Amino acid sequence: MIIDKEINFKDKKILLVEDNTANQMFMKVILKKMKLSFDIANDGVEAVQLFKKNKYDAILMDENMPNMNGIEATRQILEYEKQNKLIHT
Numbered sequence: 001m002i003i004d005k006e007i008n009f010k011d012k013k014i015l016l017v018e019d020n021t022a023n024q025m026f027m028k029v030i031l032k033k034m035k036l037s038f039d040i041a042n043d044g045v046e047a048v049q050l051f052k053k054n055k056y057d058a059i060l061m062d063e064n065m066p067n068m069n070g071i072e073a074t075r076q077i078l079e080y081e082k083q084n085k086l087i088h089t
Helices: 021-033 043-055 070-083
Strands: 015-016 037-041 058-061
Touching: 015 021, 015 043, 015 070, 021 058, 037 043, 043 058, 058 070
Parallel strands: 015 037, 015 058
Antiparallel strands: none
């Protein structure tokens, strides 16, 4: 059974974590078309810093990046949420 539901993306903010500029440009087109607000982090270090300063509804995380990979950045974000009793992103 397929249920056709429209997802409301109005007023949603995304954190895109991607080190590849071509992928960033591609994702910008998609996210803009969906009328989503978004920030871009170039690596895991930037992702964690941005997460601590802003509220995001979702994070699109690359795994393989310089400085800090996506797995470690996700671990740090989850720990930050837990320590600060935040709702899970």
